[in-house]
Structure formats: structure tokens, C-alpha cells
Amino acid sequence: MLRKLLTASAASLLAVSPALAQDGLKPTGRWTAPRMGAAATPPMGWNAWNAFRTEVDEAKVMGSAQALRDTGLARLGYRYVNLDDGWWLQRRTSDGRLQIRTALFPSATPKDGGEASFKPFVDRLHAMGFKAGIYTDVGRNACSQAWDLKSPNLPVGTVQEREVGLEGHVDQDIGLFFGEWGFDYVKVDACGLADYAPGSAVVAKNGYRPSDPLIVRKDPAADRSQAVRDLYVEVGQSIARHSPDGDYVFSICTWGRGDVRAWGGQVGNLWRTSPDIGSRWSSMLRSFDSVATRTLYARPGAWNDPDMLFIGAGDFDQTHLTEARSHFTLWAMANAPLLIGYDLRDAPRSLLDIWGNADLIAINQDPLGNQAALAAHEGDVQILVKTLSGGRTAVALFNRGDKPAGAALTSQHLRLAADVPIALRDLWSKADLPPFKGERRFELGPHETLVFETRATASAGSVLLSEMPARIHVAQEPTWAPPADGFDGPADAAGRPGGAQIDASPYRTPLTVAGRTIPHGVGLLADSRLEVRAEAEFKRFSVRVGVDDASPSALGEVRFLVYGDGRLLARSKPLRRGQPPVDLTARVQGVQTLELVAVAHGEGPPPAVAWGAAKLAR
Ligand code: GLA
Numbered sequence: 123m124l125r126k127l128l129t130a131s132a133a134s135l136l137a138v139s140p141a142l143a144q145d146g147l148k149p150t151g152r153w154t155a156p157r158m159g160a161a162a163t164p165p166m167g168w169n170a171w172n173a174f175r176t177e178v179d180e181a182k183v184m185g186s187a188q189a190l191r192d193t194g195l196a197r198l199g200y201r202y203v204n205l206d207d208g209w210w211l212q213r214r215t216s217d218g219r220l221q222i223r224t225a226l227f228p229s230a231t232p233k234d235g236g237e238a239s240f241k242p243f244v245d246r247l248h249a250m251g252f253k254a255g256i257y258t259d260v261g262r263n264a265c266s267q268a269w270d271l272k273s274p275n276l277p278v279g280t281v282q283e284r285e286v287g288l289e290g291h292v293d294q295d296i297g298l299f300f301g302e303w304g305f306d307y308v309k310v311d312a313c314g315l316a317d318y319a320p321g322s323a324v325v326a327k328n329g330y331r332p333s334d335p336l337i338v339r340k341d342p343a344a345d346r347s348q349a350v351r352d353l354y355v356e357v358g359q360s361i362a363r364h365s366p367d368g369d370y371v372f373s374i375c376t377w378g379r380g381d382v383r384a385w386g387g388q389v390g391n392l393w394r395t396s397p398d399i400g401s402r403w404s405s406m407l408r409s410f411d412s413v414a415t416r417t418l419y420a421r422p423g424a425w426n427d428p429d430m431l432f433i434g435a436g437d438f439d440q441t442h443l444t445e446a447r448s449h450f451t452l453w454a455m456a457n458a459p460l461l462i463g464y465d466l467r468d469a470p471r472s473l474l475d476i477w478g479n480a481d482l483i484a485i486n487q488d489p490l491g492n493q494a495a496l497a498a499h500e501g502d503v504q505i506l507v508k509t510l511s512g513g514r515t516a517v518a519l520f521n522r523g524d525k526p527a528g529a530a531l532t533s534q535h536l537r538l539a540a541d542v543p544i545a546l547r548d549l550w551s552k553a554d555l556p557p558f559k560g561e562r563r564f565e566l567g568p569h570e571t572l573v574f575e576t577r578a579t580a581s582a583g584s585v586l587l588s589e590m591p592a593r594i595h596v597a598q599e600p601t602w603a604p605p606a607d608g609f610d611g612p613a614d615a616a617g618r619p620g621g622a623q624i625d626a627s628p629y630r631t632p633l634t635v636a637g638r639t640i641p642h643g644v645g646l647l648a649d650s651r652l653e654v655r656a657e658a659e660f661k662r663f664s665v666r667v668g669v670d671d672a673s674p675s676a677l678g679e680v681r682f683l684v685y686g687d688g689r690l691l692a693r694s695k696p697l698r699r700g701q702p703p704v705d706l707t708a709r710v711q712g713v714q715t716l717e718l719v720a721v722a723h724g725e726g727p728p729p730a731v732a733w734g735a736a737k738l739a740r
Contacts, residue, residue, distance in 0.1 A: 264313060673729035
């Protein structure tokens with residue numbers, strides 16, 4: 123509709139039609155990504171699930187909290203102590219109030235004829251210096267009620283009494299969690315929207331009330347994403363109301379489903395991007411892959427969540443420290459939440475040293491909030507680069523495979539000129555490596571990750587957009603169009619590629635326009651709008667734009683527009699696939715928000731576009 127409208131009327135791109143506004147391509151003149159809750163950096167702490175599943179109890183939780191203190195992990199930032207599934211007994215039908223399984227949580231036992239309450243439990247955690255987290259489901263029933271049927275701690279009672287999820291009780295339950303009990307964090311799962319279909323075995327066997335799934339396990343394309351989103355929006359609004367000081371974390375758990383990648387960051391503080399992590403290497407890889415190319419969707423207050431740490435179990439136990447270190451390094455680089463899932467009452471030094479690597483924690487908690495971008499992926503080796511505060515950069519070299527692998531780190535990976543000396547400090551061994559220029563080779567053991575910090579910088583005078591992902595908001599993009607030759611790159615839980623990319627096309631090919639590779643920049647589909655927080659720090663913006671050779675069709679034309687605080691600063695002529703890139707520059711003195719809009723005209727799926735070498739100069 124938009125594309126037709128523009129071709130038909132050759133509308134001036136300054137006069138914005140209502141259709142443009144609707145499609146979200148109209149410049150807003152400001153940064154519109156919301157900021158809510160208390161997740162300026164990725165949440166850190168402990169969660170009961172990976173250690174205990176539903177066999178959780180107060181002694182286990184408090185013991186692990188005490189251990190966080192005694193081991194010094196609390197001082198390093200592990201501050202949330204979170205319950206997961208298993209805490210509830212039932213919902214009282216007379217008034218809908220949730221009842222706690224006090225046999226597991228004795229401090230919640232009603233006193234003097236009062237109500238069962240988690241307040242004493244939460245107060246104790248608070249007194250120990252922690253924040254407290256609780257768990258619920260956005261539907262009527264929870265995950266354990268479908269997936270852990272052998273659990274001794276499932277909700278009990280009539281069909282209605284066992285409906286412990288939020289449906290129909292959002293404000294009541296959130297008020298109970300945040301207002302009355304004093305929790306600071308809630309993880310809101312989604313099995314209630316997925317696993318209770320009419321006629322399903324679980325419903326028949328357990329007598330649950332059936333509901334038509336909004337998340338269709340076997341068919342992501344059938345997810346009713348807008349309805350899923352609406353439910354989470356309602357929860358988020360309720361949390362904000364019941365947490366007037368804003369000191370809350372809202373964790374969305376739809377395992378990458380319901381198109382959460384498009385809305386998670388507008389609604390909550392973190393959103394799961396993959397199915398549950400297990401203690402196998404392949405499972406960790408699947409979780410990591412679900413966030414590795416989602417760099418542009420995270421920022422302070424809003425984080426991709428590849429799930430909790432599984433360090434200490436299976437392929438990550440104390441006999442697999444290489445794997446455990448890799449898992450931790452990847453989570454640190456990806457700005458994933460660092461939630462320990464281990465019974466800390468009995469943790470070996472070797473594992474404590476991993477969770478306690480202060481250098482890696484600092485990388486994860488860096489105040490700029492830039493998630494690492496994937497700079498290279500060749501064979502089994504991936505190179506991840508994360509821009510830190512203070513002119514520092516972290517780089518990780520990761521061997522996914524079970525054989526040794528060589529890796530070459532180049533100045534280009536670090537976005538540096540070939541003559542800049544690069545000094546690296548190894549954040550596991552703490553060794554300083556002698557400076558090199560251009561390229562240095564490393565040997566990685568099976569499953570090994572090397573991670574370094576460097577102070578080498580290009581020039582203080584300018585910054586590439588690629589180096590400031592947390593200051594870029596993908597405000598509008600089309601749902602994806604498959605490329606001409608099919609797609610076998612990294613995909614999300616719904617089988618789609620990663621959306622907007624740093625230093626790559628949306629199909630993860632190098633940014634390439636008319637046969638010319640542009641090493642850095644942002645790649646995404648046209649009919650998109652990016653907001654960039656410039657904050658009046660810069661004088662000049664320059665960019666090399668064009669339609670990426672990876673575009674699915676040669677039919678469409680794209681016009682590139684650059685706005686500063688809502689004013690058009692530069693625009694390209696319409697460009698087609700195969701046409702050479704065009705350089706645009708704009709004066710941006712005093713500009714708070716820069717907007718980069720790519721508007722497609724003509725037929726066919728939206729082309730992939732390159733905002734190449736995009737750079738802000740001071
Ligand atoms: C789902 C979630 C897990 C965990 C379990 C609890 O599977 O994804 O993280 O919370 O439910 O039942």
C-alpha cells in the first residue's frame with residue numbers, strides 16, 4: 123500500500139501521508155524506545171529452576187542466597203534471588219487469592235489467622251541485601267502442569283483451584299507479588315498459552331480447562347502474536363502500577379515465540395529467545411545462537427535472554443571447565459542475564475571462579491549496554507566484538523566444534539586500521555599479550571573461548587554506528603522476506619533470520635552493494651526506520667547507502683532518508699539492486715535523535731539495504 127502510494131503520486135517525501143505515519147516510517151523526531159523498570163544492565167543473580175526444578179524449598183533458596191554472600195558473588199553483582207515454578211499450592215476460589223505451598227516455604231505459613239504470605243521470605247532476602255524474584259504464567263495454567271507431571275509439587279485441588287496462572291487475575295496477582303509480598307522481579311512464562319489445547323492429552327488426563335493456543339508449538343507461523351503481546355502489555359502495566367518506585371524487572375518467557383523479538387523490548391526488560399536451555403553443549407549453542415545476531419534489539423533496560431546459566435551440570439560441570447568458561451563468556455558478551463542455576467550450598471572453587479570472574483562480569487555489566495556483535499563466523503569459529511565504555515573493546519574467539527581450531531583475529535574485526543597496534547589482555551588467564559598489527563593467529567582447543575579486552579581505538583573523533591548498538595533502536599522494520607536463494611543462516615525460534623544486523627546484511631552476508639563489500643554498517647530490510655541516540659554529541663554524519671546484493675528481488679527501488687530531530691537532512695535518489703552505493707552526509711550539530719529511513723517503492727518483497735560505513739564525527 124505504501125509503496126503503491128508513493129509511486130502513484132510521486133509524493134514529496136517531506137509531506138508525510140497518513141499511510142506513511144501508520145507504517146511507522148514517518149520520523150518521530152525523538153527516541154521512542156521506552157525505558158522501564160530497573161534493568162540498566164542485564165539482571166544478575168540466582169534462580170532455582172536449573173538446580174531444583176519444582177523440588178525447590180525455602181532451605182535450598184536461602185542456603186544458596188547465603189552462599190552468594192559467603193562466597194563474595196553477591197558483592198560482584200549477583201543480587202536477584204529468584205523462585206521459579208513449584209512455589210504455589212492453589213488458587214483459593216472464594217476470592218482468587220493464590221496460596222503458597224507452605225510445606226516447602228514454612229516462613230509463609232499464616233500467622234494469627236492471617237494469610238499465607240511470602241513477605242517474611244522476601245524481607246529476609248532484602249535484609250541480606252538481595253532482591254527477590256517470583257514466577258508465574260501469563261495463561262491459566264503453568265509449565266510444570268503440562269511438562270513436569272511427575273512433580274510432587276504441582277498445584278492441587280479442583281480444576282479452578284489448580285488455575286494458578288495470571289489469566290483473569292493479572293492485577294490481583296501482580297498486586298500480591300509486588301504490592302503485598304514485596305517482590306522485585308517476576309518471570310512470566312507462557313505455557314498457559316501453548317499447552318492446553320482442546321482435545322490434548324494433557325487436558326484430557328488432568329482435567330484442565332482447555333484453551334485454544336495463542337502459541338502453536340509446532341507451527342510458529344500460526345502464533346497469534348498480537349494477542350500474546352497484548353497479554354504481556356497488560357501484565358507490564360500492572361507491574362508498573364504496583365511498583366511505583368520503578369524498582370522492578372519484568373522477564374518475558376515465550377521462548378522466542380509470539381514474535382517477541384519484535385515487541386519484547388517495548389514491553390519488558392528481558393525476553394527469552396529460545397526453548398529451555400539444557401545441560402548439553404548443543405543446547406547451549408542453540409540458546410546462544412538465538413541471541414548472537416540480535417545485537418540491535420538490546421539496550422539498557424531491554425535485553426535478549428538466551429536463558430539461565432547451566433554452569434555446574436552436564437557438559438558444563440566441574441570436569442568440563444572449558445565448556446563452562448565458554449558458556450559464561452558467551453553470556454557475558456551477549457549481555458545475557460547472568461542467573462546462576464546451581465545449588466550453591468555446595469559449589470566447588472573451580473565453578474565459583476567462573477561465576478566470579480570480575481572482568482567478565484564487568485563486560486556484561488558495562489554501562490553502555492552494547493551487546494557483542496558477531497564479527498566473523500568461519501567453520502566452527504565465531505568472533506564476537508563488544509564496544510565497552512572508556513574506549514575499550516572486548517573480543518571473544520569461540521570454537522563451537524569438538525576439534526582444535528585456528529582463528530585469525532584481524533584489525534578489521536575490531537574495526538581498526540591495519541597499522542594500529544593492538545594490545546590484548548586475556549580475561550581468563552589475565553596475561554597481557556604483546557601488541558600486534560593487522561592480524562594475529564590463535565589456536566583454540568575444542569569448545570574453547572578466548573576473551574580479551576583491548577584499549578586500541580580508531581580515533582576518538584568519530585564513532586561507527588556499528589560500535590553503538592545500544593544507541594540504535596529498530597523502530598520499524600517489515601516482517602522478513604526470504605532471499606532469492608533461500609536462507610540457511612542463523613534463525614530465531616520462528617525460523618526467521620536475525621532482522622537488522624551489525625556489519626552484515628539481514629541474511630548475514632557481508633554488506634555488499636554492486637559487488638563492493640562495505641566492511642561496517644547496519645544491514646536490514648527496506649521499509650524500515652532506525653532511531654539513533656546522538657544526544658547532541660556529534661557534528662557530522664556520513665554514510666554509504668545502497669541496495670544490498672543479497673536482496674531477494676531486483677524489482678524494487680529504495681530511497682534513503684536521514685532525519686535529525688524530525689528534519690530531513692539528506693536523501694538519496696531511488697536506488698536499485700546493482701546500482702553503485704551513494705554517499706550521504708549531514709550536519710548533525712545539536713541533533714538529539716537521528717533517524718535513518720529506507721523507503722521501498724515498486725513491487726516485490728522489501729529489498730535489503732546497507733547503511734554502510736555509517737559514522738558520527740565529533
Ligand atoms: C518453562 C520455562 C523454564 C522454567 C519452566 C518451569 O519451561 O521456559 O525456564 O521456568 O517453564 O516449569
